[in-house]
Amino acid sequence: MSSVESLKQIYEANGQSQVFTFFDSLSESSKAALVQQLSSIDPERVSNIAKSVLSTTPDSSSETEKISPLPASASASLLTASADEIAQWTTTGHNLIAENTVAVVLLAGGQGTRLGSSAPKGCFDIGLPSHKSLFELQAERILSLQKLVSRITGKVNVVIPWYIMTSGPTKQPTVSFFRDHDYFGLDPANVTFFEQGVLPCIDNQGKILLESPDKVAVAPDGNGGIYRALVDQAILPDLTRRGIKHVHAYCVDNCLVKMADPVFIGFAASRNVNVATKSVPKRSPIENVGLIVSKDGRPAVIEYSEISAEMAHRTVTAKNREELAFRTANIVNHYYSVEYLTGIPLWRDDYLPYHVARKKIPTVDLVTGQPVSPATPNGIKLEQFIFDCFPQIKLSRFANLEVLREDEFSPLKNKAGTVGEDDADSSRADLLKQGKRWLEAIGASVAPGVVGVEVPPLVSFAGENLEQFKGKSFSSEIELGQEAKI
Structure with missing residues (x-):
């Protein structure tokens, strides 16, 4: 009882006492479950985040004046690179993989709800003749690359560890899917599952919402939660134990992704950068995609709406080709040096902002105790984005590699037949x-x-x-x- 009272006092001191509204009427098992959940939450942190995001006002200054394309010193393109350059990057990548210093991290927290599936998105069958899932395609690419590198370099026992970040709803189904398919031929010792964090959902006044009388409403903390999860789930020590120096991170929904791509690894390593990204050229000036740019002299990802119409249509001539000046579409495909990742505890709370996603969140009426299914957004899910760390990096330690969309990027976002692009039909056709x-x-x-x-x-x-x-x-x-x- 004393521990419960202490917990109540902590929540009350941070203006969140409403989470105990129904506590006295709960069964003993429900009380225990609620106490366990509340003990895993830092109400001071949640209240501070809420104050920050709810007090933020749009910057009235002209953002477009601060934004420019990435400088040539921080960019390269497979569309214009010479055969010798690409061969050199490839060789460097092969050698680093052969030394067992490269790992891949998969962002696999998404469910297939928008695709009409209740399973994790990585389990989805895009309709190939083989009916292989996204997980299977990616597992086979790791196997294939290990064998390719071994054959080219003569090194035996080439291993590319695979770290798979799930969310609460997807972890157990993902683990079961891999076990049921014998890890698709991979050694289970080299496949590690870890779970991204969650944050309580809040109302428009910053109060933590209850999903039911005995449960707080929570949501995954966004793909930017990878940084906290790498620390909290002890992935960083495992990378160090294995001697990993280079990490390739990507999203599960891209059927064309080249995990541990030797060209990309070699490109980033040869430039001695902390972070690198892959991008694809925009389809058109008005394509609604995030853009990798220089903002205030630092790398950043911005929304398409953050540049003017003139900037969106602006063109430049490079190597006898006319192209959009702002064309670097973000595809969430990143390289990290492990040296940089080991510094996460020093910057994750100071440099990563939280973003507001206003959603319809099922909750409970605090007066009647009855469930509420809102017809309009009634609350906020707090998210971080994986690219929010970019602005802390000097341009001299950042690089972007432009790749061909048709070879490397075909995202699975929509249910087939609803939007007409970025769905199972387009993914299947692209592959x-x-x-x-x-x-x-x-x-x-x-x-x-x-x-x-x-x-x-x-x-x-x-x-x-x-x-x-x-x-x-x-x-x-x-x-x-x-x-x-x-």
């Missing part, structure tokens, strides 16, 4: 078209009207090892796994 390009490049042919061919990651990581299909004709959308010599 099949990539296989078609790879096969045609070595002298195979794909019949007119056939979207493409599925080239499994175990057959080819990035278009290599396909000479066996030279001269072959493909008349249907098939998967090559059964007839390929791996």
